[in-house]
Amino acid sequence: MPAEPRSAEPQPAEAKTAASDEALSPARPFLKWAGGKTQLLPALLERAPRAIDTYYEPFVGGGAFFFALAAEPDLAPRRAVLNDMNHELVTTYTVVRDHLEELLTRLEVLSAEYLGGDEEARSTYYYAVRDEQRSAPVEVAARLIFLNKTCFNGLYRVNRQGRFNVPHGRYRKPAILDRPNLEAASRALQNTEVTHGDFEVACADAAPGDFVYFDPPFHPLSDTASFTAYTEGAFSRDDQLRLRWRMDALRERGVSVMLSNSPHEWIVGVYEGAKYRVERTPARRAINSKGDGRGAIDELIVTNDYPRRGQIESLT
Numbered sequence: 001m002p003a004e005p006r007s008a009e010p011q012p013a014e015a016k017t018a019a020s021d022e023a024l025s026p027a028r029p030f031l032k033w034a035g036g037k038t039q040l041l042p043a044l045l046e047r048a049p050r051a052i053d054t055y056y057e058p059f060v061g062g063g064a065f066f067f068a069l070a071a072e073p074d075l076a077p078r079r080a081v082l083n084d085m086n087h088e089l090v091t092t093y094t095v096v097r098d099h100l101e102e103l104l105t106r107l108e109v110l111s112a113e114y115l116g117g118d119e120e121a122r123s124t125y126y127y128a129v130r131d132e133q134r135s136a137p138v139e140v141a142a143r144l145i146f147l148n149k150t151c152f153n154g155l156y157r158v159n160r161q162g163r164f165n166v167p168h169g170r171y172r173k174p175a176i177l178d179r180p181n182l183e184a185a186s187r188a189l190q191n192t193e194v195t196h197g198d199f200e201v202a203c204a205d206a207a208p209g210d211f212v213y214f215d216p217p218f219h220p221l222s223d224t225a226s227f228t229a230y231t232e233g234a235f236s237r238d239d240q241l242r243l244r245w246r247m248d249a250l251r252e253r254g255v256s257v258m259l260s261n262s263p264h265e266w267i268v269g270v271y272e273g274a275k276y277r278v279e280r281t282p283a284r285r286a287i288n289s290k291g292d293g294r295g296a297i298d299e300l301i302v303t304n305d306y307p308r309r310g311q312i313e314s315l316t
């Protein structure tokens with residue numbers, strides 16, 4: 001007769017290590033997003049507040065800064081509120097948080113059907129998925145992740161009718177199903193509220209001890225370099241001013257605020273001389289509307305006066 005399993009038995013050492021390593025593996029953004037902040041992360045992390053109660057990111061996009069904070073033991077916020085104006089994106093975050101297994105199952109099918117085809121079949125499959133309308137949340141999320149991995153340059157762009165219109169990308173083996181990273185992202189999202197709407201409403205409840213990071217659509221450095229098609233609407237100069245006023249109100253309430261934007265002289269003028277610390281830092285944009293527009297480009301980081309995490313490191 002087989003021995004009774006003893007539930008209190010300690011786990012073998014290897015199993016324990018593998019399980020805890022997996023539990024600790026940090027998430028990366030699961031979508032490539034125009035204006036993604038991966039390259040700016042060291043500069044942002046060093047300027048983050050020493051302690052964060054609730055973290056707000058009203059223009060979350062791919063969420064590079066959120067996932068980086070969540071991976072830092074000394075910075076991981078207790079709670080987060082993530083928001084975007086892009087409805088499909090917000091739906092995808094909620095599905096990754098709440099319906100991961102169903103999403104993985106759907107992505108497995110999309111991945112097998114797409115990767116199993118030759119070049120022509122893949123292209124036909126891509127346009128069939130791109131041109132279908134879906135409303136069930138898991139389908140919306142699977143479609144967005146699939147298109148993001150297989151479209152040209154991982155770009156999200158919609159036409160005036162709000163329809164995704166990026167052509168097929170022809171990558172050899174796109175990672176349509178990245179199970180470990182989606183699992184890690186789902187864990188990181190467990191204590192988050194995900195909202196859809198305008199940035200002002202999204203951070204209206206922030207209180208002292210909270211941190212709000214604003215990464216609005218990059219103000220174009222020239223009239224021809226604009227990329228603002230994340231949603232049907234554009235982000236105007238009036239919106240940029242509305243943002244500055246919202247930051248003023250939060251700052252006066254004792255909230256820590258940070259903004260990144262283009263170093264356009266008009267944007268610099270909006271923040272300089274207005275009780276903000278305005279710094280330029282080198283960054284490189286991952287997606288540019290012009291193929292030849294890549295290369296070193298400064299980014300502006302604006303903060304109010306709060307104790308920074310980088311200051312702790314410099315003391316040790």
Ligand SMILES: C[S@@+](CC[C@H](N)C(=O)[O-])C[C@H]1O[C@@H](n2cnc3c(N)ncnc32)[C@H](O)[C@@H]1O
Pocket residue numbers: 033034035036037038058059060061062063064065083084085086197198199200215216217218230231235
């Ligand atoms: C520069 S991207 C954010 C990129 C993000 N930080 C990342 O790492 O991927 C700007 C985002 O703002 C969103 N957006 C545009 N207008 C908005 C508004 N009025 N309120 C909230 N979000 C908006 C866009 O959909 C887009 O995802």
